[in-house]
Amino acid sequence: MKALKSNCDANSGKLMPLINLSNCGGKEDCIPACPYDVLEMRTITPEDRLKLNIKGKIKTFFKPKKAYITDPNLCHACGLCVQVCPEKAIKLIRIQN
Template identity: 80%
Template sequence: MKTIKSNCDEEGGKLMPLINLSNCGGKEDCVPACPYDVLEMQTISPEDRLNLNFKGKLKTFFKPKKAYVTDPDLCHACGICVQVCPERAIKLVRNKN
């Protein structure tokens, strides 16, 4: 079993998950792992589908749901979502808000 290390920011909102939808396989590991309910699975939007690379289009054909960020200001930068994603589709980036 994978050891999950958490180093959450007490304030939150400084960093947020950025999801590479071409890499996201829709396995949903990140959604229940997030202690702040920042992520949810949604059917990929037509706009996002246009931006997928070939690998992403192929994955989406089989699994049309992808992880999306619901409220980036809730993110406490614990990095658990990054650690549990088997596709390495998530990274933390500075929140522009």
């Protein structure tokens, strides 16, 4: 297993994870990787299901749980969730103030 490199920012609220639900396979690797409990797994909402591309619809048919953000202000931009996601479904984006 590859060693994870954390670049945690002492201040939270500058960056947040953005999850591509069409790419998310619900493998849950991101949940325990996050030291700040920013992410959770839950069943995809009907609204989000409508936005999926064909690949996402197929993945969701077999595994309807997806990663969701609990509170973006808790994110310390360590990038651990990005590193562990086998689907490359997570990236960090700057929060617009």
